[in-house]
Amino acid sequence: MPEKVLIHPAAYSNVSRAVERVFELFPLQLRGKRVLVKPNVLRASEAAESIVTNPAVLRAVVEKVETMGPASIVVGDNPGLFSYGANEESFKKTGLMEASKGYYQNIGNDSVKVAFNAAFLPSVSVSRAVMEADVIISLPKFKTHGLTVMTGAIKNSYGILPGAQKAMLHKAAGSPERFHEVVVEVFRLRVPDLFIVDAVVGMQGNGPASPDLRNIGLVLASDNAVAVDAVIATMMGCEPGRLRFLRKAKEAGLGDYDLAAAEIIGELKRLPDFKLPPMGGEALMKNESMQSMLHSRAVLRPKAGPERCTGCGTCVDHCPVSALSINGQKNIPEVDPDVCIACFCCQEMCPEKAITLR
Numbered sequence: 001m002p003e004k005v006l007i008h009p010a011a012y013s014n015v016s017r018a019v020e021r022v023f024e025l026f027p028l029q030l031r032g033k034r035v036l037v038k039p040n041v042l043r044a045s046e047a048a049e050s051i052v053t054n055p056a057v058l059r060a061v062v063e064k065v066e067t068m069g070p071a072s073i074v075v076g077d078n079p080g081l082f083s084y085g086a087n088e089e090s091f092k093k094t095g096l097m098e099a100s101k102g103y104y105q106n107i108g109n110d111s112v113k114v115a116f117n118a119a120f121l122p123s124v125s126v127s128r129a130v131m132e133a134d135v136i137i138s139l140p141k142f143k144t145h146g147l148t149v150m151t152g153a154i155k156n157s158y159g160i161l162p163g164a165q166k167a168m169l170h171k172a173a174g175s176p177e178r179f180h181e182v183v184v185e186v187f188r189l190r191v192p193d194l195f196i197v198d199a200v201v202g203m204q205g206n207g208p209a210s211p212d213l214r215n216i217g218l219v220l221a222s223d224n225a226v227a228v229d230a231v232i233a234t235m236m237g238c239e240p241g242r243l244r245f246l247r248k249a250k251e252a253g254l255g256d257y258d259l260a261a262a263e264i265i266g267e268l269k270r271l272p273d274f275k276l277p278p279m280g281g282e283a284l285m286k287n288e289s290m291q292s293m294l295h296s297r298a299v300l301r302p303k304a305g306p307e308r309c310t311g312c313g314t315c316v317d318h319c320p321v322s323a324l325s326i327n328g329q330k331n332i333p334e335v336d337p338d339v340c341i342a343c344f345c346c347q348e349m350c351p352e353k354a355i356t357l358r
């Protein structure tokens with residue numbers, strides 16, 4: 001059977017129509033099942049910033065699932081890198097708490113230990129709600145990402161890890177190239193059953209927390225993460241086979257990014273003039289020597305812009321290798337290029353979007 005991807009027009013005001021169509025094309029048997037719905041909740045932010053899955057998409061999915069007779073519904077994610085305490089705050093500020101209709105659970109509070117790829121860590125803790133769910137519905141956001149070029153279905157599963165482990169794995173990976181492997185290793189711990197991507201308003205440029213938003217007007221869906229991520233990459237103007245994490249996922253038997261073999265329901269079009277992350281994402285693509293060069297100690301490091309930076313220190317707190325410190329005179333963070341592993345966690349977590357990659 002070819003992998004199937006739905007591309008459906010949608011606005012936030014009518015997104016339930018697209019969600020109905022998703023469940024027609026990808027029917028799930030939910031009666032009596034424990035269902036986990038996992039939006040992308042990077043951090044506390046306003047819904048209009050489009051850093052997280054829009055609450056309208058979450059609400060439409062929850063309302064649909066409610067009609068299908070599940071034994072239980074849990075809505076949850078593990079925002080941020082260290083943020084056990086910021087879970088509720090992130091859901092509330094984004095409007096996702098209200099959209100969860102009472103099914104929200106802080107899934108970071110209870111976890112189970114599972115074996116991991118020992119090349120990185122011998123084991124990791126995964127939210128119990130993830131490992132015990134019968135069905136997982138993942139709700140990624142259509143966004144660029146400085147480290148993986150794009151964030152979509154596979155990357156959304158990074159949030160199954162509570163707390164500081166995300167940062168620990170960044171550190172264990174040690175380089176952007178190896179981080180692509182980590183992302184796939186985490187994803188395969190529990191592959192979700194359905195992916196519904198919020199591409200109504202997407203993000204381009206310096207994602208995953210860029211102010212550069214893009215009206216796209218679509219919902220994408222598939223029961224295969226590799227195929228739907230290949231569609232996102234293609235829309236962004238990036239040949240899917242150049243993305244290391246998609247190659248890894250294919251090698252692991254998780255799906256195929258060759259869309260010639262897939263069934264696309266809807267119109268797949270490249271978005272004109274779409275802005276990829278700095279360096280055009282080249283740093284993360286196929287050319288290994290280019291990758292090493294771009295991530296060498298002299299190139300591609302985070303820099304805080306004084307016009308936006310408030311000196312809050314969030315980036316310093318979230319750097320997994322303590323490469324940042326606040327310059328007391330300028331009240332702005334500075335990076336030690338000999339220590340930085342180019343993970344871009346600081347950029348992800350900066351509430352002022354002050355960090356760019358230079």
Ligand code: SF4
Nearest residue numbers: 309310312313315350
């Ligand atoms: S998190 Fe952002 S605003 Fe806060 S110190 Fe770092 S760069 Fe500045």
Ligand code: SF4
Nearest residue numbers: 319340341343344346
């Ligand atoms: S300075 Fe930023 S990019 Fe460099 S290691 Fe720390 S968090 Fe990662």
